[in-house]
Amino acid sequence: GKSMTMNIMCGVLKQTEGDVYIKGISISKNPVEAKRHIGFLPQVPPLHLDLTVEEYLEYCAELRHIPDREVKKAVQEVMVRCGISHFAKRVIHNLSGGYQQRVGIAQAIIHNPAFVVLDEPTNGLDIPGKSQFRKFIASGMSDDKTIVISTHQVRDIDKVLDHVLIMDDSRVLLDESTSSICDKLFFVESDDRELAKSALFAIPTIQGNYLILPNEKQDESELNLELLFNATLATPEEIARLFHTQK
Secondary structure, three states: OHHHHHHHHOOOOOOOOOOOEEOOEEOOOOHHHHHOOEEEEOOOOOOOOOOEHHHHHHHHHHHOOOOHHHHHHHHHHHHHHOOOHHHOOOEHHHOOHHHHHHHHHHHHHOOOOOEEEEEOOOOOOOHHHHHHHHHHHHHHOOOOOEEEEEOOOHHHOHHHOOEEEEEEOOEEEEEEEHHHHHHHEEEEEEOOHHHHHOOOEEEEEOOEEEEEEEOOOOOOOOOOHHHHHHHHHHOHHHHHHHHOOOO
């Protein structure tokens, strides 16, 4: 249902009930105006494979009603942001899957929209590409912009989160800031069997276990979102007790 919801939010599919408003504009009643403020990357990037990267982005800029005198500048800027400037003259068909994905992200943000929707944006990205993506997300966060991301690759985005909400069957299991989570939980990989016995949650690894421990000493650790998600589903009562969540 995630992709369908995103398609409805962006006006690709028409909902059977209710409405979607973008900056107060009904997307069903005034779709052209609403879509001026939307940037959308579907699961399959809408690329024209026989065009060069530059030609395709110029085409996208025109579709987004960017004034003719500003098209070249917008294309150059978005290519720099997405790390594809060196492939400006390359035919998209000849790019790797990861670079095609970068071009897909570029078309979604070329007009600097207030509302960006990205469906599985890190699919096919290599390590540098994922790093570039995280930088884009971090630089794009502001009070006047909304970025919605659907992904199964939680490790690609956990460094840019400041709040976590985990739901299961419409029930909120966790709704906390990342700082609050790390104040109460300690994330570590260890081969200490005794330590594992005191863990709230553990997943075996080649070198021992990934552990979540009560942060009794107020030690610092990096949030492991995948581990936290699995722990919350496996031990909802314990997580609810720690964070006083109403179940």
